[in-house]
Amino acid sequence: MQLNEWLAHNTFHHSAFWDLKQIVREKEKQNLKVSLCIPTLNEEKTIGKEIVIFKSELMNRYPMIDEIAVIDSGSTDRTREIAAEYGADVYLSEHILPEMGARKGKGENLWKAIYQLEGDIIIYIDADIKNIRPRFVYGLLAPLVYRQEIKYVKAFYDRPLAFSQGVRPSGGGRVTEILVRPLFSLFFPDLTALVQPLSGEYAVRREVLENIPFPIGYGVETSHIIDVYHKWGLSALGQTDLDQRVHRNQATRDLGKMAFGILQTFLSRVQKLGIVPQLPELHTVLRQFQVNDKQFEQLEHHILEEERPPMITIPAYRKKRGMDG
Numbered sequence: 001m002q003l004n005e006w007l008a009h010n011t012f013h014h015s016a017f018w019d020l021k022q023i024v025r026e027k028e029k030q031n032l033k034v035s036l037c038i039p040t041l042n043e044e045k046t047i048g049k050e051i052v053i054f055k056s057e058l059m060n061r062y063p064m065i066d067e068i069a070v071i072d073s074g075s076t077d078r079t080r081e082i083a084a085e086y087g088a089d090v091y092l093s094e095h096i097l098p099e100m101g102a103r104k105g106k107g108e109n110l111w112k113a114i115y116q117l118e119g120d121i122i123i124y125i126d127a128d129i130k131n132i133r134p135r136f137v138y139g140l141l142a143p144l145v146y147r148q149e150i151k152y153v154k155a156f157y158d159r160p161l162a163f164s165q166g167v168r169p170s171g172g173g174r175v176t177e178i179l180v181r182p183l184f185s186l187f188f189p190d191l192t193a194l195v196q197p198l199s200g201e202y203a204v205r206r207e208v209l210e211n212i213p214f215p216i217g218y219g220v221e222t223s224h225i226i227d228v229y230h231k232w233g234l235s236a237l238g239q240t241d242l243d244q245r246v247h248r249n250q251a252t253r254d255l256g257k258m259a260f261g262i263l264q265t266f267l268s269r270v271q272k273l274g275i276v277p278q279l280p281e282l283h284t285v286l287r288q289f290q291v292n293d294k295q296f297e298q299l300e301h302h303i304l305e306e307e308r309p310p311m312i313t314i315p316a317y318r319k320k321r322g323m324d325g
Helices: 003-010 020-029 047-061 079-085 106-116 135-146 174-187 189-193 220-232 252-272 315-320
Strands: 011-013 034-040 067-072 089-092 121-124 152-158 161-163 166-168 202-205 237-244 285-292 295-302
Touching (some): 003 189, 003 237, 020 135, 034 047, 034 079, 034 106, 047 135, 067 079, 067 106, 079 089, 106 121, 106 315, 135 152, 135 202, 135 237, 152 220, 174 189, 174 252, 189 220, 220 237, 220 252, 252 295
Parallel strands (some): 011 237, 034 067, 152 237
Antiparallel strands (some): 152 202
């Protein structure tokens, strides 16, 4: 599929899917089960609103979602309590597949959700969205319901940043534009058609999720896109314009840590695919500096983008899904 053809046929706007009853009818016709996963770590300020909106509009009013699950990394605030109070199924990541051990990271939660949840399609939504709307779910689900060849749908949107004084009109997607888009332009030019490859909102068929590895940290979205593109081609990807997503600001230093993890994952992928045959041993310490009492203080962060294997290779998952007879 040519790039311009893909942009014309695999890029959507949520308003095209205004008929929620039709989406539900088509979902039921195909006998699809849909799971919503919200990975969390200390999101007590926004998690309740997300669950209320999704449950009331997309479970009760329009039965589009069959389960809403919060997969938590060990929040120290009231995230889990609030989520349970508002009707979500709540799981501690470390309690899922305990024989595999526990890792810290968003990618770990997303990976374990494949085991825990039952959906033929899993929709992942970040927990820190301040302007949450039902379109964040149905805008991603609908292309999978209507187009069988599409397997993985990413969100994109304008990204104003939320501050204590209000909302700044722009400024989101900085790591995408400074790091990921240049890397894709160099190595995977087709993937530059994705407006926001690092968006935390996407809907995916189980057959895809169970067959790809998951970095446990910052590199999970980048690896997903490269792996889906490599295994199934550009036509398997779609993207939906959700208009706007308001989220909290991250400090530049935190974005540096994110970029460091993403770069590890990216280099690992291009080596495994044979694009770059041999890389030297990569260091895992990111060094940064901050000013403390007029002195430069050195900060060292050990960041290792460990990967979980494809879920389909895990014996407990195969047993649960009846894959071994």
